[in-house]
Amino acid sequence: MIALDSPMDPNRPPDAVSESELHALLDGRLLPHERTALETRLINDAEATATLKDWRAQREALRKLHKPLLSEPLPPALLAAAQRLNRSQQQFDQWWRWGGMAASVALAFGVGWLSHGQWSSLRPQTSQVLAKARGTSQEFARQAAVAHVVYAPEVRHPVEVTAAQQEHLVQWLSKRLGKPLKVPNLSAQGYELVGGRLLPGETGARAQFMFQNEGGERVTLYLGALNGDSSAVANRETVFSFSTDGPIHDFYWVDQGFGYALAGKLPREGLMQLAQAAYQQLQP
């Protein structure tokens, strides 16, 4: 119980009922046995009883204020605003299901900062901009997960251009994405390049490189430019994040306006090692 300076008579006995006890009783915050005990003490405390009586009347009167508003039909303007809110929520909801990811992505940034400070240390304006950027890069991560889910199980045509033509593959995708690309070498981690493909993305062309280990386990690296509001922040910050749902894990980061996402069914630590290896090699 929080002790408060009571404006009540300072000469009251030490076992007198405190204000905070009265609030808790009035607001229904006590357990049954605490309540009974307090009510017993109140019998001998006329001042506290009087206060409680007034406060209770006050509370009841407050609860009656504009009570009819609770059952009144909503004004059209408010209903329309609620519908807009519902629509944006539904779109949000849809991409969760479609991407096969869960709400944890919303938390991913919270746990995913590896190198660049904490939310709490950011100024409010910065965090608002980052929040926008977050939406964009989460969308990017979702697309990476979808692309992984679609192509990783493919037996006959997992890639458009195979690793045998790696030079051509890199030139082709670099040209289409408008940026010289590098393919990370993950053989130290047991993964060899299978090949790559070109994909459409929301903000232009995207590339997917696929890697496979001896056990046939595949990971994909998805990359492409991120446009829009995020660019200002994305140009400055490298944001490294993790998202997960069921078997598919996804590490993604944004470096100088370019997004990268490594997706696979590996446990988090394994995927993290691969992501770090890829990140280091892709540094300009």
Added chain:
Amino acid sequence: MDRSELTAQIPGLRRYARVLTGDAWAADDLVQDTLERACSKWRLWIAGSNLRAWLFTLMHNQFINQVRRSARQSSTGRMVDMDTVNDELIAADPNLDMALDLHRCLMRLPQEQRAVLLLVSLEDMSYEEVAKVTGVPVGTVMSRLSRARSRLRELMESSPGRAAAAPSPDSKQVLHRLK
């Protein structure tokens, strides 16, 4: 969250806003602004967390911003909607007089005390929830609640005649027809 869950929150938001601002138009504007704000901040809401608390938090911040803005714009006292006052002036029902009295006294509490008192009394929020919504420690919530209840009790006791709906002479309210 589904459609009905959101719509179900709006009457509560409206009533709280109505009592908090003391003005029907300002209240619905505040709810409207809150819903618009929720649209743009939707992705910051974490699915499965308390929707009601989130909406009340947005509304609280929105209200605080408005209070700050209007404090800068106007130093001539609070404006009162003439139509609302008209209702007060013709009121004969003693229960209604009591309600109007209460409302007027409520409006004389500092807004941060009023907000805490209403979130606890109208919305049945726990003290911890109120602390989250208003962004202050629980201890501050408790002291604001205490001051609000004590002050409101004093105001109601000294309220002139209770049946008389005229503003008390020391009130800085200015009658203003909003048309």
